[in-house]
Amino acid sequence: MTITDDQIRNLIHKSCRFLDAEEFDDYLDLYTEEFEYRITNYSREIRREQEWMDVNRGEMKGLLANVPLHFRLLGSFMRHATVYEIERDGADTAKALTYVTIYYTTPEGATSVWAVGRYHDVIDVSGDTPLIADRNMKLETREVGIGTHLPM
Amino acid sequence: MARTAEEHLSPPSVQGDAYVHSSVYTDPDIFGEEEEKILRRTWKFVCHVSEVAEVGDFRAHQWTGVPLVTVRGNDDGIRTFVNTCSHRGAKIVREPAGNMKHMTCFFHMWEYDLFGNCTYQPRGEAYEELGPAREDLSLREIRTDVFAGLVFINFDGAAESLRDYIGEAGEPFEEIFNNHELEVFHYNQTHVRGNWKAWYLTNCDLYHEWSHLVNRTTSVLTPGYHDRPWRMQRNGHGYNAHLIDGSPFQVQYKKYKSWKNRDDLVFKGLAPGEFRVTDIFPNLSVFFRATCIRLNHSTPIAPGHTIMEERGLGIKGESKEDRRSRSKQFIQIWGPFSRNASEDCAYVEATHACQENGANPYDLMSRVEYFEDQVHERIHSDAYLRHFYGEWGRLMGRPANNPRNFMAAAE
Numbered sequence: 001m002t003i004t005d006d007q008i009r010n011l012i013h014k015s016c017r018f019l020d021a022e023e024f025d026d027y028l029d030l031y032t033e034e035f036e037y038r039i040t041n042y043s044r045e046i047r048r049e050q051e052w053m054d055v056n057r058g059e060m061k062g063l064l065a066n067v068p069l070h071f072r073l074l075g076s077f078m079r080h081a082t083v084y085e086i087e088r089d090g091a092d093t094a095k096a097l098t099y100v101t102i103y104y105t106t107p108e109g110a111t112s113v114w115a116v117g118r119y120h121d122v123i124d125v126s127g128d129t130p131l132i133a134d135r136n137m138k139l140e141t142r143e144v145g146i147g148t149h150l151p152m
Numbered sequence: 153m154a155r156t157a158e159e160h161l162s163p164p165s166v167q168g169d170a171y172v173h174s175s176v177y178t179d180p181d182i183f184g185e186e187e188e189k190i191l192r193r194t195w196k197f198v199c200h201v202s203e204v205a206e207v208g209d210f211r212a213h214q215w216t217g218v219p220l221v222t223v224r225g226n227d228d229g230i231r232t233f234v235n236t237c238s239h240r241g242a243k244i245v246r247e248p249a250g251n252m253k254h255m256t257c258f259f260h261m262w263e264y265d266l267f268g269n270c271t272y273q274p275r276g277e278a279y280e281e282l283g284p285a286r287e288d289l290s291l292r293e294i295r296t297d298v299f300a301g302l303v304f305i306n307f308d309g310a311a312e313s314l315r316d317y318i319g320e321a322g323e324p325f326e327e328i329f330n331n332h333e334l335e336v337f338h339y340n341q342t343h344v345r346g347n348w349k350a351w352y353l354t355n356c357d358l359y360h361e362w363s364h365l366v367n368r369t370t371s372v373l374t375p376g377y378h379d380r381p382w383r384m385q386r387n388g389h390g391y392n393a394h395l396i397d398g399s400p401f402q403v404q405y406k407k408y409k410s411w412k413n414r415d416d417l418v419f420k421g422l423a424p425g426e427f428r429v430t431d432i433f434p435n436l437s438v439f440f441r442a443t444c445i446r447l448n449h450s451t452p453i454a455p456g457h458t459i460m461e462e463r464g465l466g467i468k469g470e471s472k473e474d475r476r477s478r479s480k481q482f483i484q485i486w487g488p489f490s491r492n493a494s495e496d497c498a499y500v501e502a503t504h505a506c507q508e509n510g511a512n513p514y515d516l517m518s519r520v521e522y523f524e525d526q527v528h529e530r531i532h533s534d535a536y537l538r539h540f541y542g543e544w545g546r547l548m549g550r551p552a553n554n555p556r557n558f559m560a561a562a563e
Contacts, residue, residue, distance in 0.1 A: 062410020
């Protein structure tokens with residue numbers, strides 16, 4: 001069965017919705033067993049690429065399991081994603097480029113743009129359903145206030 | 153029974169150095185005086201030498217509202233200049249970092265060399281009649297020096313040398329820094345709605361580690377945690393580096409779900425998992441977590457506005473795999489998506505929100521936890537906070553517990 005571009009788009013949109021809702025188990029189910037996840041950016045201050053999050057499945061699972069136990073930023077995030085490109089990279093993988101805007105809403109209900117960036121995804125299309133094998137959330141934004149414990 | 157308004161506004165019934173008045177965090181006049189009496193008269197951290205490694209490498213920054221640029225010159229010396237053109241005062245260097253052969257003002261294209269000399273003015277002969285001469289138009293230089301690879305500046309030309317200023321407070325980190333050729337691999341800055349002292353003192357108030365899940369699980373309940381003394385140093389510095397018997401404090405990272413202990417990639421001079429922190433007055437903290445070095449510094453903008461800066465150091469030339477491991481461990485604890493630093497930002501903003509409207513009139517720092525010797529104070533003592541405000545009071549010429557009344561009396 002060939003995975004369609006619509007299935008890939010749906011996968012990426014689900015990854016946003018599940019994170020927005022903090023449905024972490026469903027979110028993790030969208031990834032392969034061996035996935036890697038990074039949040040990166042280019043620092044104009046030190047003139048190099050850098051990582052702000054870098055986790056594999058085990059580390060992501062532990063991180064998300066501990067999130068409710070942490071003192072953290074109150075309020076909620078909403079991710080708005082537009083898939084710009086899907087490129088087939090052989091029979092088993094595809095690459096997807098997605099522009100993402102993340103809105104933050106305070107507990108009092110005020111909303112602002114929190115960050116913008118791009119998902120650079122490698123999608124495993126070898127099975128019946130597509131799965132994210134590698135995600136690099138490349139942030140354009142480098143000032144994220146007090147920060148968050150969540151992946152983006 | 154809850155307190156009345158009068159009781160709430162009355163000073164705490166403790167000795168005078170065990171609390172400060174919240175106006176030290178919110179009063180614009182006090183902030184302005186701090187700029188003059190503290191921030192422009194003490195050594196201020198700028199960057200690591202690796203950020204200006206090559207001739208022409210520069211870092212633009214600011215201090216007490218003054219735009220500055222630190223640059224490595226053709227003679228390999230590192231200098232700092234006020235980053236404003238001698239002509240009409242435009243900011244010259246506008247990028248945060250980069251490499252340049254000379255400094256060119258974008259307004260009228262005046263040029264300065266890396267020693268700060270004015271070397272070119274388009275149609276410069278038009279100044280021959282009225283002047284000034286070009287040699288009188290060089291940039292203002294700010295005193296700059298380096299300690300263990302850390303670049304500092306001081307607006308006060310008469311201040312003691314950087315090495316004398318840091319003194320024995322450099323012991324916990326100087327040797328380790330000099331054991332390696334280090335470079336910055338992580339940087340982030342955050343505009344915090346809080347006072348610069350509140351940010352810095354969060355690094356020195358280790359009692360708050362109860363609140364961090366990471367610190368609670370990996371450190372606070374670990375044997376030896378409470379057996380570390382604060383070591384106060386002159387000029388307001390201090391550190392917390394070893395147990396009272398001289399052995400290292402080793403954090404148990406594996407106690408946090410999905411993390412591993414830090415036994416590999418440990419910096420030479422540290423034990424596996426070892427934690428140390430050194431606080432250099434007025435606002436640089438140097439942290440070790442075995443495999444990670446953190447430089448935490450801030451730029452005060454206004455009483456309730458501080459730019460917090462975070463740097464992570466690794467070993468220059470280490471393999472990609474080692475760098476990735478080191479970076480992963482650094483951002484687990486420090487960084488915008490970490491388990492610690494983002495929580496610290498929230499603490500500072502939460503306290504400032506109550507201080508700026510008078511809801512919390514006093515900041516209490518009366519914890520005392522002595523060792524059996526009744527001299528050294530343990531990790532959760534507020535000893536360093538009192539030490540900091542002792543130096544603050546010395547430089548400001550007033551006690552921090554009653555700064556406004558002191559001002560009024562002086563008037």
